Amino acid sequence: MPNPLFSRYSQGENRVTASILAVFERISFALVERILQILSQDTNLPLLEIKNQVKSGKGSVLDGAIQASFVYLIETKVVQNALRQDQLNRHLDYLVNLPHVKNRKLLVLTPDLEEPDVIQQLKSDSVIWASFNDLYAAIADITATDESWLTSNFSPPSEQEQFLLRELVQMLLAEGLVNSGQSDTVLIVPARSAIKDYQSFSVYVCQPNRSFQPVEYIGFYHSGVIDKHIAKVIGKPVEEIDLTQEAVQEADIAPEIKQKLHHLVEQLKSRNSPRYGAKFKVFSLSPLNSSDTIKLAQDIKNDLKNEAGRPYAFTQSQRYVPLSALKKNPMTTTELLKGSGA
Structure with missing residues (x-):
């Protein structure tokens, strides 16, 4: 039983x-x-x-x-x-x-x-x-x-x-x-396309109502590295919104977030992106060159391997690491995990 x-x-x-x-x-x-x-x-x-x-x-x-x-x-x-x-x-x-x-x-x-x-x-x-x-x-x-x-x-x-x-x-x-x-937990997300959204519009877009731990910062894992720019989360995320100009205009959200989303939606529409008109959750983040964005000494190379010697991704969905470990400026994810006690 x-x-x-x-x-x-x-x-x-x-x-x-x-x-x-x-x-x-x-x-x-x-x-x-x-x-x-x-x-x-x-x-x-x-x-x-x-x-x-x-x-x-x-x-x-x-x-x-x-x-x-x-x-x-x-x-x-x-x-x-x-x-x-x-x-x-x-x-x-x-x-x-x-x-x-x-x-x-x-x-x-x-x-x-x-x-x-x-x-x-x-x-x-x-x-x-x-x-x-x-x-x-x-x-x-x-x-x-x-x-x-x-x-x-x-x-x-x-x-x-x-x-x-x-x-x-x-x-x-x-x-x-x-x-x-x-209080210094950093959310690391897979970011093959998300890194471009961040660099261009200072947002992180994911599926609506996705659950995360409360975090102050978001980092981006793409192309085998954790990007050296660790963005600060600005305000509460928008849990669900249609990525259309009409929906963004009518949404009860802060003006600065609304402006970011208008620019994002405009680009999605011009590219005929399948994301245009779909529902998403949106984080507003500090811009790339903002003083609120933490800039590490370099990108952190992912060198994780299994016992057979085959590499595997640092994260497939999401992962959390202490900001204090990132601030030690590790060269590799192995060093990062050792620095965080993981």
Whole structure:
């Protein structure tokens, strides 16, 4: 029998952990696998292998095989700086002594803004630390409804799975675990076309009513780099608007945003863009050369690779990093993630 969807444990750690596991129990294994891959920063690590024509040890060939040999232990804390090394060492001892397990990890979820020192002191490849911000971003990534799913190797989650994951995110928000105490969070978005919108009109346009954490800044990932211009969000985003001159003129929005959108709509119409007349969510951003726009020393090159040595995108949908880590002017995304504790 499945666990109750949202636990009634009185202790926060048990309540949050049980709720996460209850949702994982009700969604497909493929989605759980993808969440764990994103949190472990290895998007090609298979937890379940399905193979055709498998050779047995005695020379015969099996028609197929389904194999799984992994254990992910989960340790959750709901307050910052609460991890204890003795407790983590006991978890690791248990993990190491599990027989016949090929892939074994200890996943530590906390609301800390940077990787806790106790994790670094363990110096173990079997330990994965992730913040609840990272979990939020992983869920946002796999439930994204923009055009990225057209070229994705993964099937989109069902309506029921999206509902369950949304409810889990709402629970994390209600518990104060997402973006807790972090005022310098930067939203990084994939920006093959969005970077041109920003450079020309100082806006970020995406699908209507798309959910994001509250952020003060937006950065753009395009052409294999995070652009060095980190734009400040001006006011609240327009959640849904038709990109036509009439709709923009009638919208109850600030004059400066209205002016930006008029220019954008004019260009879309002149180019016969399929975005003309469609509904979108719009962020107004500080212009490229504004003093409110943070200018890093250089673009940040994405050098992330999986265990097989194949590169993968820094973000497919959206990702959050601390502004303090960006201000260290890392040369690569690996340096950026180390600087943010991810």
